[in-house]
Amino acid sequence: MTNRVLTLVLLGTMLTPLGALAGQAPGSADGGDRPISSKDRVYAAEQFSNTISVTDPSTNTLLGLIRLGDPQPSSLSPLYKGQLLVHGLGFAPDGKTLAAVSIGSNSVSFIDTATNAVKHTTYLGRSPHEAFYTPDGSEVWVTVRGEDYVAVIDAATFAEKTRIKLPAGPGMTIFSRDGAYSYICSSFNPETVVVSTKDHQIVGKVKQESPFCPNIAATPDGKQVWLTLKDVGKVQVFDAKPPFKVIKTMDTGPLTNHVNFARTDKGQLAYVTVGVLNQIKVFDTASFEQVATIPVGNLPHGLWPSADGTRVYVGLENDDNLAVIDTAAQRVVANVPIGQAPQALVYVPDAVTEGPGTENLQPLGDATAATTLRLAAPGDQEKTITSVTLFDQGLLQVIQAGVGGLEPKQPYVLALSANADGSGPLQPLAKFKSNPAGAAVVNALGPIRHIVAADAGEARRYLVIARQGEDGPGEIVQAQVE
Known part of the structure; x- marks a missing residue:
């Protein structure tokens, strides 16, 4: 059990105006070799602290947080006016406005990057997920994941x-790189749709290998689109041009989450976060061969490259941290502490x-x-399978477990035991069902x-994962490691 407070040196480079225009499609920036500037910023959306961290890459300094809301339990009040579950980020082509999506309060906050002040909040339908500007900067497209539409927002009037x-x-x-198409993956249906940006008409469909896609990105060369399939641990690639043919599907690992790209001296590379494995897997986009595996901290989620491709x-x-990867060495070179549960x-x-x-x-x-714990299978406690973090919210903690190593599509329960081996009565915290890859993200509060x-001398309890039967918790499959 450890308390994680690490330090980061954050490096990066600045995009050209062309790169900024294309930057709304992750990985599509093409900024050349312009040096890092104190005008640039790195932003991360933090779901449990309801904040956005702001880092100056020229001095490797975390400047502070933009607070969009309060932690629990104040956010549960019927009079609460802040944002809840800050999750998605996009930015205007000129770099002057940041669009932050809060999935719990159904909102998009438009933030002035010069002053870090919210200049407008637009409320939408249930559980919006991500917001990205069109390449010409005139519209903001927001996927409303809890419903069945993309909300198109006027970028001038909000x-x-x-x-x-x-x-x-x-x-x-x-x-797409030329702005002609929007590629919209689904989190509930096994189908990605392609929409004409100009007239908002569906012009193509791509079959997903599973219903749950959290992230989609276009390659910098404009030829491919990559999407992640979190529930089955795969990445799928299709042609960015009609007829949008599927090119490749690859097994990447449980809780595969985001994908992005970097142009390097070794070619155009795809970086994929794999949550349960605590790894970034790197693929050559020409051959689709895996060229590196990069160990990182607990439950890697979102990622974004520097314009020159030297850092991801x-x-x-x-881990409440931001890691920076040197793409030449393919290793983490630094970490910085940020807010709770970055997404x-x-x-x-030029922010x-x-x-x-x-x-x-x-x-x-x-x-x-935060307090971090690890769970392992009984009898094999050297091999961590599940990471658990307790995010402090005052008297309460948000508990989040990145669970792996289970049988697919089976019911389980995260519980407390009075004994380290899980023997004796259990107190359930959260019931859940493993996904097809035998993984899950499990939350509780208390x-x-x-x-x-x-x-x-105090009473001690231990976290365990047990099979969930009709009559309650059964066999212990993972137990907390001392």
Whole structure:
């Protein structure tokens, strides 16, 4: 059991105006070799602290947090006015506006990157997921994952102007290099749709290997589109041009989450976050061969490249950290503490053109106060299978487990035991069902830290995962490692 508070040196480069215009499709930026500037910013959306961390890559400094809401339990009040579950990020082509999606409060917050102040909040349908600007900057497309449409927002007025009707559960949309197409994957249906950006008409469909796609990205050369399939642990690739033919499907690992790209001296490479394995897998986009495996911290989630392809930044969801990868060495070279449970991540060039750009930022404070635990199979405690993080919210902790190593599509329960081996009565915390890859992300809420990290002489409890039967918890399959 450890308390993670690490330090990061954050490196990156600045996009050219062309790169900024294309930057709304992750990995499509083409910024050349322009040096890092104090005008640039790296942003991460943090779901449990309801914040956005702001980093100056020129000085390798976390400048502070944009606070969009409060942690629990204040966010549960009927009078609560802040945002909840800050999750998605996009930015305007000129770098002056950041679009932050909060899935729990059904909103998009438009933030002035020069002052870090919210200039407008637009409320939409149930559980919006991601927001990206069209390449010309005139519209913001928001996938409303809890419903069946993409909300199209006027970028000048911040008003919803129309809706693009789709099958239920659109997960994310990104645009082609030339701006002609939008590729919209689904989180509930096994189908990605291609929409004409100009007239909002569906012009193509691509069969997904599973219904749950959380992330989609276009390659910098404009030839391919990659999407992740989190529930089955795969990545799928299709042609970016009609007839949008599927090119390749690859097994990557349980809780495969995001994909992005970097142009390097070794070619155009795809970087894929694999949550349960705590790894980034790197693929050559020409041959589809895996060229590297990069160990990182717990539950890697969102990632974004520097414009010159020398760095890839990764949010570590269960570590409250941002990792930076050197793409020449294919290894993590630094980490920085950020807010709780980072999700989406973007690198914005020329975000601040005058002054220090620190107005309205708040200190990190207790946002990284967290306790991490690990679970392993009985009898094999050297091999961690599941990482668990207890995110402090005052008297309460949000519990998040990145679970792996289970039988597919079976019922389980995360529970507390009075004994380290899980023997005796169990107190259930959260029931869940493993996905087809035998993995899951499991959440619970409660005053748990003081009983799983009790001082000597105090009553101690242990986290376990058990099979869930009709009459309650059964066989222990994973137990907390001391």
